[in-house]
Amino acid sequence: MIEAQAGPGAGEVEDLTASDLLALARGSKTAEDRAAAELLQVAARWADLHPPESIHSAASFAVAGCEHEEPIAGPGTPLVAEFCVAELGAVLGITSVSAKKLIGHALELRHRLPRLWSQVHAGRVPVWRARAVAEVTIHCTPALTREAAAFVDAQVVAVAGRIGPAQLDRLVAETIKRFDLATADPAADPEDGYLHVDPRHVTIHDQDVHFAGTVRLEAEVDLADGLDLHQALAHRAATLKALGSELPLDARRAKALGDLARTQTALALFQHGHTNRSDDGQDLPVAREVVLHAHVDATLSGDTTTFGPTGRLEEGQRLVLLDQLKSWCGDSRTKVTVKPVIDLNAEKSAPGYAIPDRIRDHITLRDRTCVFPWCGRPARGCDVDHVTEYDHDADAEGRPQPGPTHTDNLAALCRFHHRLKTHTAWHYRMTAPGVFEWTSPHGHRYRRDRSGTTALDPPDPGPPELGPPSIPSPRR
Known part of the structure; x- marks a missing residue:
């Protein structure tokens, strides 16, 4: 176990020499690495305590949607009861998805x-690097056998874990060849069939939004496709400049990429008459619209409506500038739908179990995301759950309905956490509109509101912290 040692206070740090500060930094980093290694052990042991057999203590009935065996690591690792990841994640202050990944890497x-x-727990390899290797061996395609994973293990340890992403990809490719894991297709590639790791991908980091409303995009594509895309962007950027755009080249290329996507969608709709069938009757993927839900504060003064300079996009819970909205809406291909304001202070109800759209919209706007601790899935894609279960037999038996379809008894839950609430000992209650208090099977409590999640358990005091930095005295 990690031994907690009290560090110097804020005032004492100011009195340290440069050598002392370096020693303190090194000690802090060592303690951090040791704690991360211990957390891996905790995650692995947590999985040991929750094998698939433990499902029966949480959900002893077999119904659609109940807990099931969940493989979260490579072949040969033990299975884990699916819902156990939620409690570990809640205690750590991370999402259930992140907790699942942590347990998978540990196993x-x-x-x-x-x-x-062993190298991790000996302090020779940092946890983050070991987890990067585990992430690759878990999700390798084709899947690595235990023997193939052992080969990767031996090669990585030989360099004390100092291996980068490119080297790791080459090592995995060599392993696939060495153990003959892929199905060769000489017609596709006469030299080695599918005996390689395909690095192609397109990743849009839509959860990391700049204050200007931009997101990063990274991709790795075939050489020919890359050259074609470069030529298309260069041509469109030059066209924009000829049309009078004063944007710099990089900004015009970025705008050209968006224009390329919208033009392709419009072309697909035009060519196939808004249907998803080709001329020979074959099914085609439907060209999709991009729908954004923007909320902007407005003030009314007589007949004049004044909008604030910023608003909020539901997608990603991010900031959006009013000028951006105006530019998007100015596009001739943009369809704008203005919906009436929903008063979130006005309670709404409906007879029966079904949830009408007006109530669903109310819950979506009030909760914004799934209301389980730390979960950030947008509410618009969530289920609407009756906090107190709706009794389908109450009316027929003349009893009052314990779980009415009323806004003060409804909450947004993503499908995973909806199933978790239904089939495990997790339970919650609404203490105020949009404010929820959750209790885990082990008795830990959390409050979830519009500002996020707060653990209600008495905090573990742990080792003393340095405290906020003090303001340095002026030089004389």
Whole structure:
């Protein structure tokens, strides 16, 4: 176990020499690495305590949507009861998805990469690097056998874990060839069939939004496709400049990429008459619209409406500038739908179990995201749950309805956490409109409101912290 040692206070740090500060920094980093290694052990042991057999203590009935065996690491690692990840994630203050990944990495390292696991706990390999290796061996296509994973383990440890992404990709490709894991298709590639790791991808970092409303995009494509895209962007950027755009080249190329996407969507709709069938009757993927839900504050003064300079996009819960909205709406291909304001202070109800759209919109706007602790899935894609279960037999038996379809008894839950609430000992209640208090099977409590999640358990005091930095005295 990690031994907590009290560090110097804020005032004491100011009195340290440069050498002392370096020693303190090194000690802090060592403690951080040791704590991260111990957390991996905790995650692996948590999985040991929750095998698939433990499902029966949480959900002893077999119904559609109940808990099931969940493989979260590579072949040969033990299975884990699906819903156990939620409680570990809640205690750590991370999402259930992140907790699942943590447990998966711990099991992958302990069972399929044991040498790397030992190096981590000996302090020779940092946890973040070991987890990067585990992430690759878990999700490799084709899947690595235990023998193939052991080969990767031996090669990585030979360099004390100092391996970068490119080297790791080459090592995995060599492993696939060495253990003959892929199905060769000489017609596709006469030299080695599918015996390689395909690096192609397009990733849009839509959860990391700049204050100007931009997102990063990274991609790796075929050489020919890359050259074609470069030529298309260069041509469109030059066209924009000829049309009078004063934007710099990089900005025009970025705008050209968006124009390219919208033009392709419009072309697909035009060519196929808004249907998803080709001329020979074959099914085609439907060209999709991009729908954004923007909320902007407005003030009324007589007949004049004044909008604030900023607003909020539901997608990603991010800031949006009013000028951006105006530019988007100015596009001739943009369809704008203005919906009436929903008063979130006015309670709404409906007879029966079904939830009408007007109430669903109310819950979506009030909760914004799934209301489970730390979950950030947008409410518009969530289920609407009756906090207190709706009794379908109450009316027929002449009893009052314990779980009415009323805004003070409804909440947005993503499908995973909806199933978790239904089939496990997790339970919650609404303490005020949009404010929820959750209790885990082990008795930990959390409050979830529009500002986020707060743990209600008495905090663990732990080691003393440095405290906020003080303001340095002026030089004389």
